[in-house]
Amino acid sequence: MQPFAVASVYPRSIAWIIRPNDPNEWDRFEQIIKYNCAMVGGYFNVIIPLSGKDEISEKYQQFMINFDPDLIVLAPDMDTIQPESFLRRICPFALIPWDSVSQIAAYNPWDIKSGTNATLRELKESRIDDDSISTFYIAAVAKEEYPDASRLALVACGDIESGEASLRHIDKLMLKGGITTNGCTGYRESFLGEILESKYKPSDLGHKMQNGDLISPPDRYKLADIICDGNQFPLTDAVKILSTCCRMQTRRPQIISFIRSTIDYSGRYFYDIKVPCNMVILVSDSFGLDEAVLFWNLRANEIYVIWLSFKDLEEGMENVGNWLGDLLLGSLYVDHGRFRPPDLDLAFSSRNEDIERLNNIFEKIKRKKREISHWGILTYEELVFYSFIKPHVKSEHVLVARDSSKCMFLPNMPSEMIGGIFTITLEWEDLMLPQKADLIKLISSENVEVYDRESEDPIEMPSFRITKNNFIRVQTKKVSRIKFNKPLVDEIIKTSFLSSGFSRIERSSSAKYHTDFINRAGSLEEAARYLATSPYREFFELLSDNRNENRPGWLLGKDSDKRRALHHYHLRESLGITNPPETKTYVDKVSDLIPDEIIELLEKRILERGFELKCKSCSFKSWYPAEYVGQTFECTRCYQSQVLGRNPLWLYKLSEVTFQGLTSNMDIPLLALNYLRKMARHDFEWIPDSDVYWTNDEEENNRNIDILCILDGKLFIGEAKSNDEIPDNQFSFYDDLCKSFEPDGIVFATSKSEWKQGTKNRIEKLREWFKGEVIELTSKELYPSQPNENA
Structure with missing residues (x-):
């Protein structure tokens, strides 16, 4: 067992569900932006649009699977996610109804509740240590004459509500005698106070009491009059918009906005797959929710x-083309070096119906620019992807203490954060689980603290979840020991089947042969070596053949339970060891040596040594293990003790359980399991051949599953055949399993060189709709060729 693991601290990640076709959704979208700007990690949270049927589209389903959210905030009047099958493919801590969002998020970083996401201890607007880089603040403003650019400004810069703390401060002052003009400041006021026109002061930004009336803080339209011109997001001029957006999004930003204050906790960024482009310019007649969602998600990516x-x-076509050419030929991407080689440096994108119009503009730019071979056009649909690995707050190795199945570790929490909830991902190779919500109860039954005790419908959620990388993640708000259980593989697979509607799962009648052979061999790897490599493979095939009387050796016993046994001569011959032709030489001390391969099998009790003896009293002839024969032996039928009447040959045969396993074709599933074991990068666990049961019309049915294993936390099932065909009725069972049980992968293994065409067609049809991995194994994979020892 590995005693050490990597514990990484993250903010809780959130996927926000919206309805882009709802005309009232812009107001809610603005609220979502403010929530994200007030929490650590909000920059990297994503927006998930619903289709017209209030369902998540196939592309955004995959997007959310890759994003792997800790929490999903539902749109108003939603109580779950559609399609329902999709919910089984992700494993968030909880689905949060929109009416309960205040229990996990706040509009102001200084308004902390016990269950809200983590926030900063103090205002840290992405400070830059490099004096050579000049920075300044920028804020979103709005003007009636530029509605689309005003919306862009909000999405690009973010915003934060004036804090409730300032309102509470006003209440306290009023209790002391009231106030008339003095304003109160909070997080938002502290930020904007740096960029006010000289005739204004920070107190003009907060809540105020005037003539007994509460005056609300200035909105973005009023900010356009009181914020310095150079610190306002530009609402006109394409080149200014281009320049401002890029300077805000660089890794070492030259422009600080509200949205930048949510990410200053890690200077490390990671990518897991190649991205299709480095820069995207969305082009449309208006900046609607479709554009806002893409803008937000691409930036988070x-x-x-x-x-x-x-x-x-x-x-501004010519100016835009010149500016982009200078930018991409300059140092913007070279300086950061964090992108892998892209398909495109720059992509223009629009709705499908506007692609032709965009292409006409693009062609005109191409005629004026020379080096734009890595520029191109993409549709909105082609921009739905997520490859970014979210940065952590802190990551370090921890010691995992273990007492049987009970485990514990002590994380090192960040000191610069206060209040709220963090998550800790434990990357421990000894505990990787399928991403199934029903397995959480095997890890821990603890829930996080109820957040809002005054709420009529408080949210309770499990403390643990399973990430897309199959590690466990725990949410916590304090430094304390994290305790959890490490479930056994049998428990994991059993729970997975029971939660999918099956009544039970049990080891099959032949499973004991599989486990016994592996125990005798010493490991699955050693068992596979015997079953797949020469000379053991041929040796076992010979000894397990109890039918062909023309092959070397004797068939001992009755017709119903014949066993093949070899004497010394045939034993050496079956291993490819040449025997001298002369009998005298054969029986001398040199040729009478037992090969090392046989010694090994005898020591592991895979092979037995004994005699075939005939009773003098009842004439019963039978096999007797060597340890049963001394100066005398006792007949197993009449129990007569007697002296050996002749000098018998030493004979060798398979142990009974090994023989039974080979005759029931245990070699194919064990070789398939060993192939999967070699695929594993971290952890591999399995259970032997099992029968699953379910009830249909009050009648219990069952089927056998040859392969059941967990490979790096992913659950695989499979069928192993000694022939080259899986009948249609048997294959349909696996079709049904893939729909109801939803494994991470399925394996079809045959000892033949290929499957029959009918089985091939069934496998290909399964690939068309099954979300998991489909692996085909044939004799080429199961029986690898042996290396040339003389090479």
């Missing part, structure tokens, strides 16, 4: 993203 209207692009 660390892709530079800008929006331009068709009007601005068409009018």
Whole structure:
């Protein structure tokens, strides 16, 4: 067992569900932006749009699987996610109804509750240590004449509500005699106070009491009058918009906004797959929710993203082309070096119906620019992806203490954060689990503290969940020992089947042969070596053949339970060891040596040595293990003790359980399991051949499953055949399993060189719709060729 693991601390990640076709959704979208700007990690949270049927589309399903959210905030009047089958493919801590969102998020970083996401201890607007990089603040403003650019400004810069703390401060002052003009400041006021026109002061930004009335803080329209011009997000001029967006999104930002204050906790960024482009320019007539969602998600995915209207692009085409050419030939990407080689440096993108119009503009830019071979056009649908690995707050090795199945570790929590909830991912190779919510109870039954005790419908959720990488993640708000259980593989597989509607799962009648052979061999790897490599493979095949009387050796016993036994001469011959032709030489001390391979099998009790003896009293002839024969032996039928009447040959045969296992074709599933074991990078566990049971019309049915294993936390099932065909009725069982049980992968293994065409067709049809991995194994994979020892 590995005693050490990597414990990484993260903010809780959130996927926010919205309805892009709802005309009232912009107001809620603005609320979502403010929530994200007030919490650590909000920059990397994502927005998931619903289709017209209130379902999550196939592309966004995959997007959410890759994002792997800790929490999913539902749209209003939603109580779950559709389609229902998708919910079984992810494993968040909880689904949060929109009416309960205040229990996990706040509008102001200084308004902390016990269950909200983690926030900063103090205002840290992504401070830059490098004096050579000048930075300044920028804020979103709005003007009636530029509605689309005003919306872009909000999404690009973010915003935060004036804090409730300032309201509470006003209440306290009023209790002391009231106030008239003095304003109160909070997080938002502290930020904006740096960029006010000289005639204004920070107190003008907060709640105020005037003539007994509460005056609300200035909104973005009013901010356009009181924020310095140079610190406002530009609402006109395509090049200014391009420049501002890019300078805000660089890794070492030159422009600080509210949204930047949520990510200053790690300077390390990681990518797990190649991204299709480095920069995206969204182009449309108006900046709607579709554009807002793509803008937000692309930026969270660390892709530079800008929006331009068709009007601005068409009018400023030449200036835009020149600016982009200078930018991409300059140091923007070279300086950071964090992108792998992309398919495109720059992609223009629009809705499907606008692609032709965009292409006409693009062709005109191409005629004026020379080096734009890595520029291209993508549709909105092609921009739905997520490859970014979210950065951590802190990561270190920890000692995992273990007492039987009970485990514990002590994380090192960040000191610069206060209040709220963090998550800790434990990357421990000894505990990787399928991402199934029903397995959480095997890890821990603890729930996080109820957040809002005054709520009529408080949210309770499990403390643990399983990540897309199959490690466990725990949410906590304090430094304390994290305790959990490490479930056995039998418990994991049993729980997975029971939660999928099966009544029980049991070891099959032949499972004991599989486990006994592996125990005798010493490991699954050693068992596979015997079954797959020469000379053992041929040796076992010979000894397990109890039918062909023309092969070397004797068939001992009655017709119903014949066993093949070999004497010394045939034993050496079956291993490819040449015997001298002369009998005298054969029986001399040199040729009478037992080969090392046989010694090994005898020591592991896979092979037995004994005699075939005939009773003088009842004439019963039978096999007697060597340890049963001394100066005398006792007949197993009449129990007569007697002296040996002749000098018998030493004979060798398989142990009974090994013989039974080989005749029931245990070699194919064990070889398939060993192939999967070699695929594992971290952890591999399995259970032997099992029968699963379910009830249909009050009648219990059952089927056998040859392969059941957990490979790096992913649950695989499979069928192993000594022939080359899986009948249609048997294959349909695996079709049904893939739909109801939803394994992470399925394996079809045959000892033949290939499957029959009918089985091939069934496997290919399964690949078309099954979400998991499909692995085909043939004799090429199961019986690898032996290396040339003389090479």
